[in-house]
Amino acid sequence: GENVEQHPSTLSVQEGDSAVIKCTYSDSASNYFPWYKQELGKRPQLIIDIRSNVGEKKDQRIAVTLNKTAKHFSLHITETQPEDSAVYFCAASGKYGNKLVFGAGTILRVKS
Amino acid sequence: DGGITQSPKYLFRKEGQNVTLSCEQNLNHDAMYWYRQDPGQGLRLIYYSQIVNDFQKGDIAEGYSVSREKKESFPLTVTSAQKNPTAFYLCASSNVATTNEQFFGPGTRLTVL
16 A cells, blocks of 8 residues: 655754655555644644646745655745744545545754 | 534543544535544544445554444544554545545544553
8 A cells, every 4th residue: 555754753943944844655646645734732734735747836935846756745844934833744645536644744843 | 623523622531441532524525534643653544434324444443443324423433442542533524526635623632541
C-alpha cells in the first residue's frame, strides 16, 4: 500500500524566515496531496492541497510543489509568523481515491 | 466548526471495558473515517465508510468495531481486545462525489486507567 514519509520531524525558524517541509510517497497512482495544520489539542485543518495534474499551487504565504516523477511534494511557508507554529501533516490519496495516508508530522516552531 | 462533532471530548475507561465514541456530521457527506493519533505519529486509519451500511478496515482495525446505520453517524467502539487504546481519536468526513478533502471533528481523548 501507500507509504508517506515526511521530513523534518521538527523545524525551528526565526520569524520572517521561510520554512520548507518535504514528503515522499510510494504509490505512483496517488493523485491528491493535502497539507493539514494541527494546533495543540485541536483538530487538523486543511491549509492547501494539490492534485497530480498541477505542479505548483499558491495561497498567500503558503505554496505546495509536486514532482510526480520523483514522487515528492513540499510545503513552503514564507514570512513565517508565530501563529504558524503548529504540527503540519502531509498526506496522499491511495489507489482508491478518498483513503488518505498521512506522514508522521512536522513540528514547526517560529521564534519571535 | 465544519458541521462534524465528536463526543465525549475526554473519556476514561477501565481495562476490560468496551467504550463507544460518537461521531456525527450534518454536511451530507457520504464518506466517514476514524483515525487514531499517537504522540510523534501521524494519523492512522482505523475504519472508513463510503456509504451507509458499508465500511472497510483501515490499517489498524484490530480491537475496534464500527457501524454505519445512518449517513450522519459513524460510531466507533473500542473493545477490550484493543491492547493499547489510550490515544486521541479523530473522526472525519468527505464528499466523495466532488472532492477528496476530509473535514475533521474536534477529537476524543481516550485514557485507559
